[in-house]
Amino acid sequence: xxxxxxxxxxxxxxxxxxxxxxxxxxxxxxxxxxxxxxHRDDYRGVNPAGLVPAxxxxxxxxxxxxxxxxxxxxxxxxxxxxxxxxxxxxxxxxLAQSVACDIHPINNLRVLQYLTGxxxxxxxxxxxxxRHWVELGLESxxxxxxxxxxxxxxxxxxxxxxxxxxxxPQVYNARRFDCRTDHIPNVMRIVAQCEILDAFRRAAPxxxxxxx
Numbered sequence: 001x002x003x004x005x006x007x008x009x010x011x012x013x014x015x016x017x018x019x020x021x022x023x024x025x026x027x028x029x030x031x032x033x034x035x036x037x038x039h040r041d042d043y044r045g046v047n048p049a050g051l052v053p054a055x056x057x058x059x060x061x062x063x064x065x066x067x068x069x070x071x072x073x074x075x076x077x078x079x080x081x082x083x084x085x086x087x088x089x090x091x092x093x094x095l096a097q098s099v100a101c102d103i104h105p106i107n108n109l110r111v112l113q114y115l116t117g118x119x120x121x122x123x124x125x126x127x128x129x130x131r132h133w134v135e136l137g138l139e140s141x142x143x144x145x146x147x148x149x150x151x152x153x154x155x156x157x158x159x160x161x162x163x164x165x166x167x168x169p170q171v172y173n174a175r176r177f178d179c180r181t182d183h184i185p186n187v188m189r190i191v192a193q194c195e196i197l198d199a200f201r202r203a204a205p206x207x208x209x210x211x212x
């Protein structure tokens with residue numbers, strides 16, 4: 001399998017974690033987002049949206065991190081990233097989508113570049129925008145975790161799930177932009193638990209071949 005990835009992309013980071021948790025071999029194909037490599041015609045042929053990740057599997061190209069991870073979970077079901085009954089899986093998906101649908105889209109690189117480029121927003125105000133939405137989103141996840149009896153060592157239970165796979169990259173980015181984290185103790189406890197696992201450590205941005 002070939003994973004088109006960028007070391008700081010939280011969406012690609014999710015897929016790297018999932019591949020590692022499942023013990024699947026994969027080859028990284030770096031696409032440097034900050035240099036605009038995602039806009040090249042050759043990469044648009046891989047992913048018309050010009051985004052990462054994309055996963056090449058047996059001649060097929062898959063896009064969108066959650067779709068890729070659910071594909072991997074269906075084809076390689078152990079260890080399951082969506083375990084339990086329908087209600088448990090719905091909770092896992094809700095936590096994962098709170099990151100992937102609510103927090104990440106308004107704070108990814110192309111949005112931040114539009115703020116500073118097209119709209120002329122200063123770096124200071126751009127970073128304030130980022131921190132506002134990330135802190136608000138993580139606070140919502142904290143409330144979901146604190147209120148639920150299903151919360152265990154990880155977001156749902158005592159093994160990593162899709163929820164943890166999404167949460168860890170978002171907290172990495174929150175730290176990079178100096179977001180406050182003192183208001184999200186359950187989130188930070190779970191992230192610390194994940195980060196001691198080899199699958200998460202090997203997926204971390206600083207461990208990637210294209211890291212700068």
